[in-house]
Amino acid sequence: MDAVTLGPAGTYSHRAASAVADDVSFRESVTAIIEAVADGSFERGVVPIENSIEGSVTETLDALADRDVAVVSEIITPIRHALLAQSEEFETVASHSQALAQCRTYLETNYPEAKQEAVASTARGVQRAREDSSIAAIGHPSNATNGSELQVLAEDIQDQDSNATRFFLLAPASEQSDAGGKTSLIVYPNVNYPGLLLELLETFADRNINLSRVESRPSGNRLGDYLFHFDIEAGVYESRVQEALDEIEGIVDEGWVRNLGSYDTKHVLY
Numbered sequence: 001m002d003a004v005t006l007g008p009a010g011t012y013s014h015r016a017a018s019a020v021a022d023d024v025s026f027r028e029s030v031t032a033i034i035e036a037v038a039d040g041s042f043e044r045g046v047v048p049i050e051n052s053i054e055g056s057v058t059e060t061l062d063a064l065a066d067r068d069v070a071v072v073s074e075i076i077t078p079i080r081h082a083l084l085a086q087s088e089e090f091e092t093v094a095s096h097s098q099a100l101a102q103c104r105t106y107l108e109t110n111y112p113e114a115k116q117e118a119v120a121s122t123a124r125g126v127q128r129a130r131e132d133s134s135i136a137a138i139g140h141p142s143n144a145t146n147g148s149e150l151q152v153l154a155e156d157i158q159d160q161d162s163n164a165t166r167f168f169l170l171a172p173a174s175e176q177s178d179a180g181g182k183t184s185l186i187v188y189p190n191v192n193y194p195g196l197l198l199e200l201l202e203t204f205a206d207r208n209i210n211l212s213r214v215e216s217r218p219s220g221n222r223l224g225d226y227l228f229h230f231d232i233e234a235g236v237y238e239s240r241v242q243e244a245l246d247e248i249e250g251i252v253d254e255g256w257v258r259n260l261g262s263y264d265t266k267h268v269l270y
């Protein structure tokens, strides 16, 4: 199976995709990956959705709300960052904004003078560090192998040892499944009144459906207007989930509900 994910080669997304795909291609943004799956260019896509330290990857949430794709699996991997550079003499640390944030305390403590540069991915930062001795990168330590002139200056620099990122394995919307222990939903009420969010949450609580994530994102239509992203620990094949979905459809009849499908979890170690 072919999959598309965040490039260039050497990103954490690449490592997660390699666990589920034979052949991995790359795009420069999460939005481009989701588009490539939605338009049928790829049968699978792998995108980061949330991190245990830094929280949601908002570009992913927003791109999922705008395009029709299905989640067919979630992949959870530990994230262990290394500091990579040609020497200790660097001025700037380049990495993905999520990785910089996951190492905030380490950087403030050890390199308070270093500038930080957010780039499209950790592997893009590694590329910058290979080309320019004034740049260090944060990424997986294996980026320093393969004849690279980069040194691993420090390992395990993430602020929490338990650092882990959750990725979605995406497929075209036609492959959306009712089977699985989790389900992701995006709800746009398009109205605002006291107790609206409570009503939505009660559809799950009343049926003893556990919520594993709730996130609100601006709709972009007007200030104070939100979309809600829900992950629940139950599959659409269960009648209690179908009943909850029916009730939500009724509550948000001015807006819409997107069911991204049910799926299971895969834990990948590397």
Ligand SMILES: O=C(O)C(=O)C[C@]1(C(=O)O)C=C[C@@H](O)C=C1
Pocket (backbone or CB within 6 Å): 006, 010, 011, 012, 013, 014, 048, 051, 057, 079, 096, 098, 099, 120, 121, 122, 123, 165
């Ligand atoms: O830049 C990468 O290596 C990615 O795969 C992206 C990403 C992310 O967006 O969260 C993935 C895992 C880590 O949390 C850091 C960065």
